[in-house]
Amino acid sequence: MITDNELMLMVKSGDIDRLGLIFERHNKPLYGYFLNLTGKTDISEDLVQNVFMRILKYRTNYRGDGNFNIWIYRIAHNVFVDFIKRKKKLEFSDNLNEWDNVLTDTSHEEESSKNEKINILESALMKLPQKKREILTLSRYKELKYKEISRILGCSESAVKVRIFRAMEELKNIYNELSKN
Amino acid sequence: MDKKKKIKLITEYLFNNTRGTDKRKMREFLLEHGVAEEELSEFEKLARELNAIPEREPGEKMKINFYNNLEEYKNTISEREARMLSFKNIWEELWQPVLVKRLAYAVAIFVFGCLAGYWYTSEMKYKTQVNTMFSEMQDMQKVMMLTLIQQPSPTDRLKAISISNQISNADDKVIDALLNTLNNDPNVNVRLMAVETLYNFADNPKVRIGLIKSITKQESPIVQVTLADVMVLLQEKSSVDELKKLLERNNLNESVESKLKNSIELLI
Incomplete structure (x- = not known):
């Protein structure tokens, strides 16, 4: 099977259509990544589009000698950071209350009713601060190694482990709190 | 075992895909080194539940938008490349052998004209000066x-x-x-x-x-x-x-x- 790196090198050399295959492979994980961070389906879809537009824009800078996952998630991370900056300018705040109904206001509604525990856990995740939410998302769902996460977020591997533990601790506390109610 | 090392080991244990015997050995090691079983179990449960969260599917709209954007980008690129190509054609046409020859003659005549004009003007000026002096x-x-x-x-x-x-x-x-x-x-x-x-x-x-x-x-x-x-x-x-x-x-x-x-x- 043709690798992501090979596909991206084809895109770089002008075979733009090959990006379609990369999109097919990565759009769902990326969507999940953004959905876990924002809790909004429409925003997550837009952010996925932004990632692929940014890939096209910077395709000539692609070297193809590294891990494609690191590359694409680094772009995704930057897209999200830029999104937060823009939102802050428009008085956007990471207010926990805003996330309370996030998972029930969209297509998640039906699924959340299926499993109450998952529903509570998702709510607990949404109450986590953005950075902790992001590191848990990267470590848990995308099965990225700590070394790869450290390169995506620009920190040490040791710091990644500590941050994951802290995020888990806080998530556990929020989850227990929500479970009591 | 210090707290920092404990944190790292728990994280490794929970999320680094360690399975089977290795995972069991690691659990025993953590319990032997001061990690409470209750705490570890809670983390394990949370990790399992996190793992059980189903992956959300994006709407069909996202895919349609992506391919529309891709098409739009390709058109922009083609227009830009077409512009570059037409510029390239003009450039190449300019260097056609016959045209280069003509251009070379034109440049040579122009240069000769400039030199002759310069020489004539200088000569006239010199003659006028000599005449005036005389x-x-x-x-x-x-x-x-x-x-x-x-x-x-x-x-x-x-x-x-x-x-x-x-x-x-x-x-x-x-x-x-x-x-x-x-x-x-x-x-x-x-x-x-x-x-x-x-x-x-x-x-x-x-x-x-x-x-x-x-x-x-x-x-x-x-x-x-x-x-x-x-x-x-x-x-x-x-x-x-x-x-x-x-x-x-x-x-x-x-x-x-x-x-x-x-x-x-x-x-x-």
């Missing part, structure tokens, strides 16, 4: 000649006549001064030199008339003979009457008389 010099010579010819010293007057030899276009003032010197100067040498100088300006009718009229005014035999020679050289037939008048004088030198007769014969 004209100014001639004017100075005339002023000097007219000044010196009035000096009492014969040497100065000879210098004045010598200077007038260098004047290419003698004007009326110079001619009048020379004729006046020829007719009135007390010094024979000065008068002789004036005759020779006036002979140089013989193209001027005024000079010829002046020389003819001067024949009867001269007393010095040598000047008389010189004037007779000049008349022969100029083949000035209208001077015959004047020469005859001089010949009629009583006290005329014999050699002058012979010369005058001879000259009259040559002129008639």
Whole structure:
């Protein structure tokens, strides 16, 4: 099977259509990544589009000698950071209350009713601060190694482990709190 | 085991895909090194539940939007490339062998024209400058000649006549001064030199008339003979009457008389 790196090198050399295959492979994980961070389906879809537009824009800078996952998630991370900056300018705040109904206001509604525990856990995740939410998302769902996460977020591997533990601790506390109610 | 190391090991245990025997050994290790079983179990449960969260599917709209965006991007790229291509074509056409040849000729002609123009302008400028300088010099010579010819010293007057030899276009003032010197100067040498100088300006009718009229005014035999020679050289037939008048004088030198007769014969 043709690798992501090979596909991206084809895109770089002008075979733009090959990006379609990369999109097919990565759009769902990326969507999940953004959905876990924002809790909004429409925003997550837009952010996925932004990632692929940014890939096209910077395709000539692609070297193809590294891990494609690191590359694409680094772009995704930057897209999200830029999104937060823009939102802050428009008085956007990471207010926990805003996330309370996030998972029930969209297509998640039906699924959340299926499993109450998952529903509570998702709510607990949404109450986590953005950075902790992001590191848990990267470590848990995308099965990225700590070394790869450290390169995506620009920190040490040791710091990644500590941050994951802290995020888990806080998530556990929020989850227990929500479970009591 | 310090807290930091404990944190790292728990994280490794929970999320680093350790399975089977390794995972069991690691759990035992953590419990042996001060990690509470309850705490670890809670983390394990949370990790399992996190893992159980189903992956959300994006709407079909996202895919449609992506392919629309991709198509739009491709069109933008094609337009840009087309623009680049047309520019490339023009560039390549410009370097067609025939066109290059024509262009080379055009450039060569242009350069030659510029050089010729530059040279011609410089030459004209130079000529104008030389002419101006020459004209100014001639004017100075005339002023000097007219000044010196009035000096009492014969040497100065000879210098004045010598200077007038260098004047290419003698004007009326110079001619009048020379004729006046020829007719009135007390010094024979000065008068002789004036005759020779006036002979140089013989193209001027005024000079010829002046020389003819001067024949009867001269007393010095040598000047008389010189004037007779000049008349022969100029083949000035209208001077015959004047020469005859001089010949009629009583006290005329014999050699002058012979010369005058001879000259009259040559002129008639």
